[in-house]
Amino acid sequence: MSEIIYQNLFSPVVLFFVLGIVAALFKSDLKFPNALSEALSIYLLIAIGIKGGIELSHYSFETVINPIMGTLFLGIAIPILTLLIMRFMKMDLKNSIGVAATYGSISVVTYGATISFLEKNSISYEGFMNALVVLLESPAILVSLILLKILENRNAEPIISSQNFGIVPASARLINKEVLKESILGKSVLLLLGSLIIGLILGENALATVKPLFIDLYSSILILFLLNMGLVAGQRLPEVKKYGLKLLLFGMLAPVLFGSLGVFVGHFVGLSLGGVTLMGVLAGSASYIAAPAALKSSVPEANPSIYLGLSLGVTFPFNLILGIPIYFAIANWIQ
Known part of the structure; x- marks a missing residue:
């Protein structure tokens, strides 16, 4: 276990991430232009999506159905568990939903760093796992927002429906078009899903075109992205500390x-x-991309410094440094 942690700590992606945190904490003038930061995000999403699509083209539906069902289970269970924990900690409903949506969704960059970790240690994995990244991105956001509407309206008075002139509880209006748009057609999900479909359609025929940029250079560009994420995480870390030890x-x-x-x-x-x-x-x-984007429009009362500060300032570096080797050790033990 200690050897795995050591190898992960002294990998280029982690060290550059730590460099970004140090730069932010010591108020360095190092910063990434917004356009470059956006371009790196787009690159990473396309690279993971198209690689997953190409790999998925090698598998039958019968092979992937059980992993898909397991992924959907996680997408429903994790936001519910998070909401229960937050309410037990006496956090208000809106901020509890914000944390639930954030922790139910996923971090594409952490996933990418894990791929680098596995490849460095010559450990193979199923190619369709990249497809599960896309699958787990949105369900938790939708589940969290539905839970919010149910909890808000459980004691609401019934309203008259103009469509059928019947009595319809207010809780029936669970989500609106904007919520669906942010959760399903937001940038991260759209790029991941679109790239996945393109890779699935083209299969091996796409390799000649995409391999030089999206596969061969992936690890190197991930270093740049994580340096930028270190800067952002270092800036967010003090925001979480003011909310107390329990949240940390x-x-x-x-x-x-x-x-x-x-x-x-x-x-x-x-x-x-x-x-x-x-x-x-x-x-x-x-998540610090898809979930915050959806929460910003659908739950504006939720404080971004809580859910984004937690995900980006605490959980992201924890996973990058300790979490990945811990999950690997548990997986190795259970296998």
Whole structure:
């Protein structure tokens, strides 16, 4: 276990991430132009999506159905568990929903770093795991927003429906078009899903075109992205500290809890050691792209410094430094 942590700590992606945190904490003038930061995000999403589509083209539906069902289970269970924990900690409903949506969704960058970790240690994994990244991105956001509407309207008076002149509870209006747009057609999901479909349609025929940029250069460009993420995480870290020790502990303990659940689900649906590790990472990571984008428009009362500060300032570095080797060790033990 200690050797795995050492190898992960002294990998280029982690060290450049730490460099970004140090730069932010010491008020360095190092910064990435917004356009470059956006371009790196787009590159990463396309690279993971198209690689997943090409790999998925090698598998039959019967092969992937069980992992898909396991992924959907995680997408429903994790936001519910997070909401219960937040309410137990006496956090208000809107901020609890914000954290639930964030931790139910996933971090594409943490997933990408795990792929680098597995490849560095010559550990294979199922190619369709990249497809599960897309699948787990949105359900938790939708589940969290539906839970919010149900809890807000459970004591609401019935209203008259203009469509059927019947009595319809207010809770029936669970989500609107904007929520669906942000959760399903937001940038991250659209690029991941679109690239996945393109890779699935073209299969091996796409390799000659996409391999030089999106496969061969992936690890090097990930270093640039993580340097930028280190800068952002270092800036967000002080925002979380003001909300108390309990929240900081949640940001470090929740990934282990949910990641362990993901490892057991991955083992249950029959994944390999590498696949089980990736399933643990998917469950243990927290979103800082798709979920915050949806929350900004649908739950504006939720404080971004809580859910974004937790996911980016605490859970993201925890997973990058300790979480990945922990999930791998649990997966190795259970396998």
